[in-house]
Amino acid sequence: xxxxxxxxxxxxxxxxxxxxQKNALAxxxxxxxxxxxxxxxxxxxxxxxxxxxxxAFTGIAKRQGGPFQEILLEIAGKLExxxxxxxxIWRKTWEAHREKxxxxxxxxxxxxxxxxxxxxxxxxxxLGHIALYAGRLEGKIAKANGELAVKQKxxxxxxxxxxLFLILILI
Numbered sequence: 506x507x508x509x510x511x512x513x514x515x516x517x518x519x520x521x522x523x524x525x526q527k528n529a530l531a532x533x534x535x536x537x538x539x540x541x542x543x544x545x546x547x548x549x550x551x552x553x554x555x556x557x558x559x560x561a562f563t564g565i566a567k568r569q570g571g572p573f574q575e576i577l578l579e580i581a582g583k584l585e586x587x588x589x590x591x592x593x594i595w596r597k598t599w600e601a602h603r604e605k606x607x608x609x610x611x612x613x614x615x616x617x618x619x620x621x622x623x624x625x626x627x628x629x630x631x632l633g634h635i636a637l638y639a640g641r642l643e644g645k646i647a648k649a650n651g652e653l654a655v656k657q658k659x660x661x662x663x664x665x666x667x668x669l670f671l672i673l674i675l676i
Contacts, residue, residue: 512672523664527657533607537646539571544639558624559584576602595620
């Protein structure tokens with residue numbers, strides 16, 4: 506009886522771990538799409554509304570919500586209260602929230618680099634840089650989408666077969 510209960514617990518824990526990994530992958534892709542939407546909204550705020558960056562970040566945060574709302578509001582607040590450069594504030598804020606994000610270090614580096622080209626160039630140059638980073642992000646999204654289905658199935662199958670293998674060893 507105890508062996509059966511232990512085996513069921515091992516199987517359940519393994520299945521839940523595989524499920525959690527599947528959801529983390531889906532969350533990663535969702536964050537990449539939200540990041541692309543953020544860049545598109547920022548581009549619109551700069552080109553059409555001609556809003557100052559703190560105002561643009563606040564507006565985007567309130568409209569978009571989601572995983573980047575806190576980051577954008579923090580950047581907007583620091584820009585209004587601090588004499589530090591946008592690049593420094595942008596970099597420090599994104600890196601401070603690294604733990605909460607499901608982005609890879611390469612993707613985070615891409616977003617941090619965007620901050621170097623915001624705020625001091627003319628509107629056309631800023632829009633060009635945003636479009637450049639949006640294009641790079643599109644490549645990351647395509648790669649993540651391609652891996653998503655394969656890795657989700659892999660996590661699903663490995664969690665179950667790993668649990669069954671462990672149960673056989675323990676029994």
